[in-house]
Amino acid sequence: MNPINHVAIIMDGNGRWGIKHKKSRNLGHRAGLNTVERIIKSTIKKKIKHLTLYAFSTENWKRPQNEIKFLFKLLDSFIDQKINEFNKNNIKLKIIGNINVFNKKLKKKLLKSEKLTKNNNRLQVNLALNYGSKSELINAFKILNKNKLIINIKNIEKNLYTSNIPDPDILIRTGSTNRLSNFLLWQLAYSEIFFEKKLWPDFKEGDYNKIIKKFRKTKRNYGNI
Numbered sequence: 132m133n134p135i136n137h138v139a140i141i142m143d144g145n146g147r148w149g150i151k152h153k154k155s156r157n158l159g160h161r162a163g164l165n166t167v168e169r170i171i172k173s174t175i176k177k178k179i180k181h182l183t184l185y186a187f188s189t190e191n192w193k194r195p196q197n198e199i200k201f202l203f204k205l206l207d208s209f210i211d212q213k214i215n216e217f218n219k220n221n222i223k224l225k226i227i228g229n230i231n232v233f234n235k236k237l238k239k240k241l242l243k244s245e246k247l248t249k250n251n252n253r254l255q256v257n258l259a260l261n262y263g264s265k266s267e268l269i270n271a272f273k274i275l276n277k278n279k280l281i282i283n284i285k286n287i288e289k290n291l292y293t294s295n296i297p298d299p300d301i302l303i304r305t306g307s308t309n310r311l312s313n314f315l316l317w318q319l320a321y322s323e324i325f326f327e328k329k330l331w332p333d334f335k336e337g338d339y340n341k342i343i344k345k346f347r348k349t350k351r352n353y354g355n356i
């Protein structure tokens with residue numbers, strides 16, 4: 132049975148879910164938050180130590196202003212409502228991505244939440260915000276260059292947002308689109324990838340369990356036979 136240290140998820144399909152239910156894309160995003168809570172609880176039950184959630188990509192700035200605004204409002208109130216519960220449940224929150232461009236108040240809130248939960252160790256939730264794998268890699272290369280460090284795997288990994296986080300064993304993408312959309316391109320080198328038809332708000336614990344079961348039985352070769 133393969134051990135699982137880390138599950139990463141591209142939570143896709145909120146907008147389509149909203150439209151499908153004759154509501155707005157934004158209501159789809161709100162519905163997606165319920166899945167976030169379900170999956171966090173389920174990940175704890177499975178005793179998996181790392182869960183990484185792709186919430187906003189460096190390319191998502193291309194979306195209409197009203198949707199971007201709504202997403203950040205949702206994030207802001209989610210943190211307000213849930214951070215103490217996270218803390219009580221021994222969950223550590225880590226942000227991956229460039230949050231320097233966020234407004235001061237939100238940035239401060241995110242940093243404060245990380246600080247509050249930094250000693251928790253039941254589950255680490257890595258929230259990918261304004262995350263893009265290509266800029267993450269460029270950033271790491273720049274640091275190595277500036278400090279005249281040699282380019283090797285260890286030095287690169289030390290300077291990614293995900294330093295100290297094991298590579299994902301499993302990547303799940305909901306919403307029936309089979310692509311990576313600039314997510315963890317380096318870290319996913321040997322992950323098992325599961326593309327799921329269901330839209331994120333429809334993704335349930337049972338769907339998660341099925342993926343885990345399938346993963347457990349997969350033979351991971353890492354180039355060997």
Ligand code: IPE
Nearest residue numbers: 142143144145146147148186
């Ligand atoms: C993913 O859902 C969530 C974010 C990018 C914030 P989408 O908003 O991409 O939903 P679809 O793919 O348009 O349905």
Ligand code: IPE
Nearest residue numbers: 141142143185186187188312
């Ligand atoms: C990926 O979904 C980003 C997140 C889930 C945050 P997108 O909906 O942005 O991806 P594309 O644009 O369809 O590739």
Ligand code: MG
Nearest residue numbers: 143144145306
């Ligand atoms: Mg999408």
